[in-house]
Amino acid sequence: MGRAEERRARQRGGHRAALAQPSSRGDVGPGRGGIRRLFTWKRILGTFLGLCLLGIGGFIVLYLVVPIPKQGNEAAQRESNVYKYSDGSILARDGEVNRESVDLAKVPKKVQLTFVAAENKTFYHDSGVDLKGTARGLINTLSGKGAQGGSTITQQYVKNYYLNQDQTVTRKLKELVISLKVDQKLSKDDILKGYINTSYYGRGAYGIQAAAQAYYRVDADRLTVEQGAYLAALLQAPSQYDWAAATPTGKKLARARWNYVLDNMVEERWLDSAKRRAMKFPVPKDPKGAPGREGQKGYLIDLANKQLEQKLMKDEGITPSQAEAEVEGRGWTITLNVDRKKQAALERAVKERLTSKLEPKKRTVDAAVQAGAVSVDPKTGRIVALYGGKDYFTHYTSNATRDDFQPASTFKPVILAAALEEGATTQDGRPIGASTIYDGTSGRQVLDHGRRVGFGPPNEDRTDYGPIPVQTAMNKSVNSVFAQMGVDVGMEKVMEVAGKLGMDTKGMQPVPAQTLGSMGASPLEMAGIYATLDNHGRKVTPSIVKEAEQSSRVVKPADPIGDQVISRESADTVTSVLTGVVDDGTATTSVAANPARDGQQVAGKTGTSDFDRSAWFTGYTPDLVTSVGLFGEQPKPPYRHVGLTGATGLLPGTGRVNGGGYPAQIWADYTFGVTSRAAFDLETTQGAAVQPTPTPSDTPSPSRTPSQSPSTSALPTSEAPSRTPSATPSQSPSRTPTQTPTQSPTTKVPTVGTSDKPFDPGGQQNSGQ
Template sequence: MGRAEERRARQRGGHRAAPQRRRSIPETGNGSAGLAPGGGPRKSLLRRIFSWKKVLGTFFGLCLLCIGGFAAAYMLVDIPAGNDLAKQESNVYKYSDGTLLARVGTTNRESVDLDKVPLDVQHTFVAAENKSFYTDSGVDLRGLARGLYNTAMGRGTQGGSTITQQYVKNYYLNQDQTVTRKLKEMVISLKVDQKKSKSEILAGYINTSYYGRGAYGIQAAAQAYYRTDAQKLTVEQGAYLAALLQAPSQYDWAVATPTGKRLVQARWNYVLDNMVKQHWLDAGKRQAMKFPQPKEPKGTPGEQGTKGYLVELANQQLEDRLVAQEGISRKDAVQQVVDRGWTITLNIDKKKQAALEAAVKEQLTGRLAPKQRRADADVQAGAVSVDPRTGRIVALYGGQDYFKHYYNNATRTDYQPASTFKPVIFAAALQQGSVTQDGKPINADTVYDGTSGRQVVDHGGKVGFGPPNEDHADYGNITVQKAMNDSVNSVFAQMGVDVGMDKVMGTAKELGMDTTGMQAVPAQTLGSMGASPLEMAGIYATFDNHGYKVTPSILKAAEQKDRKADIADPIGGPVISRTTADSVTSVLTGVVDDGTANRTVAHNPLRAGQQVAGKTGTSDCDRSAWFTGYTPDLVTSVGLFGEAAKAGGPGCDGGTVRKGDHVTLSGLMGGGRVNGGGPPAQIWASYTFGVTHAAKFDLNTSQGAAVETPTPTTSPSQSPSQSPSQSPSGTPPTSTSTSPSQSPSRTPTQSPSQTPTQSPSQSPTTQLPTGGPTTQNPLQLGSPQQQEQRQP
């Protein structure tokens, strides 16, 4: 049809399809470019390579390969002979010089038949670890695949394991985290599930697991935690032992932190709730159940006296390293450390350790009369001594006898550090370049109102907090240096708000305090959180080390026959600037020479020219008393804790005292009230001055008592405009070499009996002249999230 015909057809309403346009095809030699041999369009390269037939064929080929590989492994891998008992070897612990400290490893194990364990107690372990145990094939394929992937990617074990797999790992294999070991575990678990009954597997599991306290197996655990046999365990007790397996060292009620106690109780509830869901436990009986608090533990051979505390911390830090280094769980780390033939060399200096123990005996335990004085029976002492340049723990005192008091007083965090926290507040102020309510920089010479009970203000508004000073002493207008010397609560409460409590707690975290669960509230300025001598020693060691982070370590080396642990460097990077750290040190020399530690430390006859910085601390009702101090080469934190040795009598807050409660130390050794400048400082001085030599701090600061600067003489009634002229602003920071016993530039400090001339309603601060410029740090510290406050 021609064009004319097409036009006529359209005019008549006809609909003829327009002819398709032909795409021009370049001519080639054969005239068929872009066409398949059959004349159709040619397939793309990608479609030729990845056709659906090839993809499907490859998939099935891989499946067959995996099936064949598994079949071969299943035929080649046999169930090995049980070797768990052969693996139980003594751990050897050595002092830093290589001499023997302790040998620990007599295995506490007694296997029992499953029919000797109540059925309800059996069910607690199944509910805790593997609810499908009675019906599964012995392997959790999804968990195993996840574990294999994580292991191959170097992420550690994050997949679940059945009871059968855990039994196989405990009894037939080891705790290594390799793909080969995981595959062996799967094959052996399948075979064990086929050849052994579920009762035999469950019995093997509960008899080979480690429960902490040196106890292997449920019988040893029942005795260690409840002083009973496995056949007499209640379901509540069984649920605790089942919960314990997840983290034996962290969940042991006797030594658990508040967080650990909360977690193990949550795990205990989880176990019992699962039993209800599985119809193994009546819901009504479940609701009536109460947490069964375990009995006090006993030590194991080789850990008698003070040695057990050293061994405990060494094991703990080695477990931490394995968790971090190999990505394994805490449960597996414990299994790898306890009685596994390690040779562990500690940083403990044999002579310093002996000197610390002698100082505690001389100044405290040798003078106690527990039958005559209640406080003498209730006192517990803890101390940690650290080399600030290396971060090594050179001496540690956890208590008189590990067999009699299992709780390590050197690492416990259930008592308030009290005023030993004040230097952290001052460090935060300097680090953040903070100012007072009137916009004046905070430094050692800043003046605050030291009136006892003065309400803290925040830019005109009160925050509802006005802490009293000790003995309700009113100091009037005093410098920060004087407030640190005399530990004036009202000053540091206001300073904390001036800085911002989130920044204060952020600095505490950066310095090494565990701030988990702590709220950033003004009450924390009193040191009302929990802390340990180990934590406080690390914080002060960071001050001593010019702001470089010190994480105290007791581990020098740890090795097995074919394995070495990677020991982390205790010294990290700077968390506060040198100027900040050195300014804190300079101010803390005033506490020793002119403040609360003057009598016991500054004028101690054993002192031979050592320059000393430190801070005392005494908590509410004298429940704890502290002295954390340092020389240029040694930092030591000493804490005394009132822990009720028996029940009975009134407590500080009313009510009847229960055994283990926090109680007052008043009346200790026949004296009156106890404070940080008393027995703790006496222990510190007796030890430190016996093992250190004359040395002076190398300080890069123009602030504080260690630096010879003119002391302001302005009376408290004068306003800032009436103060003497300020020192030249260009004065550079200086390195001090002032002897601690010489302070010719200092004027007598104000007596607490002086009546303040500034009313609490007035502006809380006045700026007095300093001996040089205040250095603001470039480092900015993050602030932790505000969380629920941890109770002391």
């Protein structure tokens, strides 16, 4: 071997030795080849098959050890709930449970099929379980995403009758096993019978017989297909779909679900398509009162149940129907935040100031008067008193929580809050504040940087105020000022701030018409908004539930006091401005002049919608916020909104039901009887509470550019609000502004009704209170 060959041999050997040497970093593990050998496809497949066999083995063991319970769970043997005032005294025992089981033969076959069409079209040929839905539910439970649909009728029956609504892996696995066994042991008819007899339909009704009576006053054997489809639709969300209490959105959803059920029946060839097309929605009858819910009790119980259900849905990830089934008749002891003395005082104020004056047999309009009120402690967020209507048995819908009437000018403080919070300026660049001057000419067109937006609301009685500061405009509820202010701020910003303060703005269009409070709102909602202002800008979500107990289970609501949603200075400035409404504005006669006031500081705002269809006063002291609303509702179906002009004997054309009248009177009698004397702690340099109200003559020309002589016929477009609130402070109006803008109006001139339709030049005038 030559030297060259020897050298090459040594190099090859050295190279192999180098490869065999450990790394200088100390690595001793396998290289890439080792990793590939560890994770071979054979090993991966073997591991997967092993896990599958382990899962199958585990399920077999579970199947063997989990029996069908010998009897129904405690939920199937319902108990009455007990409701208490905040001091622990008994408010109500919620009556006996309304349940009656019937044989399936007493339920018409096509009515039976409505439930199958609604919940589980494969019911008659499935194995009793939906493996996909169950797997999805297990994954969602493990990941904390909450409940999902997809259970079969068999699974729902097992959950209702044998188990509970808990969203745990253990419960779901038990549900799966028991459902498989029940499907093998019982016939499909027996399962369907159990399902429709154990389900909750709302109105305290468990089972189809109780539901048939509760909604249609018939026995189950006399139900029509249309009625059956509605009862089947109810199971998805009983309270939300109950026609008597549903919101407009709830009614749309209920009707859509009803159509879905019937369309599925046609698809499955269980219903003739021609008969389906001829079917009309079967509007349910009004509910009858349940024992223990007379007077105001039913309204308090309903709101307590609803808020507890919302808490359970959030905490446990269950659906609305599951939450209702968990609360209604489940043996809860629910302590409310309602103060017994304040509740009695609110009821007394409504009776003395309003309902004692109503004579429906003498005056038809008196039968249309509905009152609602909510009183909240702004420091704790607790609902201390509530008035839902004359009697739960005669008016099922709570006027305290209904949101189908307009809040009118009680929305104006929200516009000012938005202007302050956003640091908004007028069209010519002036910062908007309590002393900013606007043109108060009635009906003038609103401008957006020189462009007309097609909106020019008239003031009450078409009064022209001329140059007027924001403080006075709030006192007198001048529509033209706040319409322009809304555009100056930007309606998107206004609605954004409204949402932060507590208004449900979902679906609301940010159009200028909203500046006049043309959206819907409830006394509960308005009380929350004003409580947030009273609480210096920290969000207040009114809560009626103090604590709920069930055996050893205790549920407490989330803290009603939330984050700072607007600055303290903005909130306190609005409060300061609103004191002027009481001391020098539309609430002066009813609130400021009330002899029981005794120097108490008060902030608040009146509001009256078109044709007197709603009238409001929402006001507050440092420790109590109360919103009072009067609503005109036709006393018989279809319960349309109607005007209240002339109610209680007020003569049309000389007196009106407006925010500064009965609502403010009720508010004052109640509040001054239960509140402690205290002064607002305000961090602001603006508004009537900290400085005299400026008059137009003290200030320069208006800070806006629209024409100084707009047409008084400049009216809202098709986007116009459904009302312009009244400026009259009492049932016997104390003033109508003069045409001279440099002085406060003093002439006593009667006002007229308004409407929640766009302004009609040939009809009654819009008002601005």
